[in-house]
Amino acid sequence: MSGLALREVSKRFGTFKAVDNVDLEVPHGTFVCLLGPSGCGKTTLLRMIAGLEEPSEGAILLDDKDITPVATHNRDFGMVFQSLALFPHLDVGENIAYPLRIRGQSREAQKKRVEELLALIHLPGYADRPVSRLSGGQRQRVAIARALALSPRLFLLDEPLSALDAKLREAMQVELRQLQEKLGITTIVVTHDQREAMTMADLVVVMGQGRIHQAASPVEIYRRPADSFVADFIGSTNLIEIEADRAGRATAFDAALPGIELPDGATKALVSVRPEDVRLVAKDQGAFTGRVNFVRDLGGTIETFVEIGDKTIVAVTTPRERTATVAGDEVGVSLPAESCVVLKQ
Numbered sequence: 254m255s256g257l258a259l260r261e262v263s264k265r266f267g268t269f270k271a272v273d274n275v276d277l278e279v280p281h282g283t284f285v286c287l288l289g290p291s292g293c294g295k296t297t298l299l300r301m302i303a304g305l306e307e308p309s310e311g312a313i314l315l316d317d318k319d320i321t322p323v324a325t326h327n328r329d330f331g332m333v334f335q336s337l338a339l340f341p342h343l344d345v346g347e348n349i350a351y352p353l354r355i356r357g358q359s360r361e362a363q364k365k366r367v368e369e370l371l372a373l374i375h376l377p378g379y380a381d382r383p384v385s386r387l388s389g390g391q392r393q394r395v396a397i398a399r400a401l402a403l404s405p406r407l408f409l410l411d412e413p414l415s416a417l418d419a420k421l422r423e424a425m426q427v428e429l430r431q432l433q434e435k436l437g438i439t440t441i442v443v444t445h446d447q448r449e450a451m452t453m454a455d456l457v458v459v460m461g462q463g464r465i466h467q468a469a470s471p472v473e474i475y476r477r478p479a480d481s482f483v484a485d486f487i488g489s490t491n492l493i494e495i496e497a498d499r500a501g502r503a504t505a506f507d508a509a510l511p512g513i514e515l516p517d518g519a520t521k522a523l524v525s526v527r528p529e530d531v532r533l534v535a536k537d538q539g540a541f542t543g544r545v546n547f548v549r550d551l552g553g554t555i556e557t558f559v560e561i562g563d564k565t566i567v568a569v570t571t572p573r574e575r576t577a578t579v580a581g582d583e584v585g586v587s588l589p590a591e592s593c594v595v596l597k598q
């Protein structure tokens with residue numbers, strides 16, 4: 254397959270396995286986000302792809318060629334790391350031209366390329382500015398331009414936007430995605446921010462404790478989480494345990510969840526239902542009846558916490574759908590079978 258492929262890649266630090274047997278296929282032109290909580294191995298995986306860290310096991314292939322032994326500077330990858338700052342004593346143009354100069358390109362060629370890149374990052378005319386006079390977002394764009402100067406085969410970024418404030422960060426996510434689309438460059442970004450991953454990625458790779466839990470499109474990750482780790486990490490969800498009787502039918506809490514198929518031979522299953530899929534209905538018209546114990550009205554959305562036996566189910570509605578529920582009310586709750594995802598245990 255053409256593109257990037259990771260084959261059973263692991264990384265040990267002493268006896269600790271930071272990356273555990275990772276397999277991944279990344280077709281050309283894909284925008285990938287490596288997503289997961291702190292310490293899950295995202296950065297270590299990116300560093301192995303970059304050639305900054307050697308895998309303990311496994312192989313990294315680019316267009317079917319094993320690049321595992323190839324040194325970083327021979328991989329032709331562009332990188333933006335949080336710690337890889339701009340050169341403060343050089344102006345914007347000199348920063349961007351730096352990799353071109355190292356490669357011995359002529360002054361004219363450098364100037365032309367810098368102008369192209371400045372246009373691309375929406376900073377035309379900024380070549381002579383001192384770096385010290387740039388805003389945080391502008392610096393980040395210059396770092397991106399510098400990394401792209403040599404038209405790399407792969408673009409790797411580690412938490413590139415984490416130093417920016419929330420608003421600028423959201424704007425830059427869109428900008429980075431648009432830039433990637435324009436160039437069609439295969440891009441891999443490390444982030445711990447699920448919203449960021451959902452905004453930018455074609456392929457979200459959810460990692461936990463060194464393993465890939467799921468690699469799929471943002472919609473798939475959200476609608477069809479593979480396991481409870483993914484369901485819980487992406488957005489918020491209701492996790493409901495279902496038990497089956499000997500005939501494999503759901504029982505107990507969930508007798509009222511028709512249409513849910515448990516895996517063959519399973520006696521228990523965990524089901525994820527997103528809060529926006531939970532329907533609040535009149536008291537005796539749902540699959541369950543419960544008591545509202547809290548309503549959080551956030552303006553755009555309303556979260557209603559309903560106690561059913563010893564469980565609390567959260568429903569998210571919009572003000573338009575609002576049933577005038579208050580704490581203490583009894584309500585009916587329905588969980589449409591098509592929104593209930595049986596998770597791998």
Ligand code: ATP
Nearest residue numbers: 266271289290291292293294295296297298443445
């Ligand atoms: P964060 O979002 O906090 O940066 P991460 O998902 O990027 O986390 P990594 O930086 O890849 O995680 O680290 C994964 C694990 O490997 C962590 O437990 C970390 O302490 C450990 N680790 C990383 N680099 C080394 C090293 N050089 N020596 C020993 N342990 C390391």
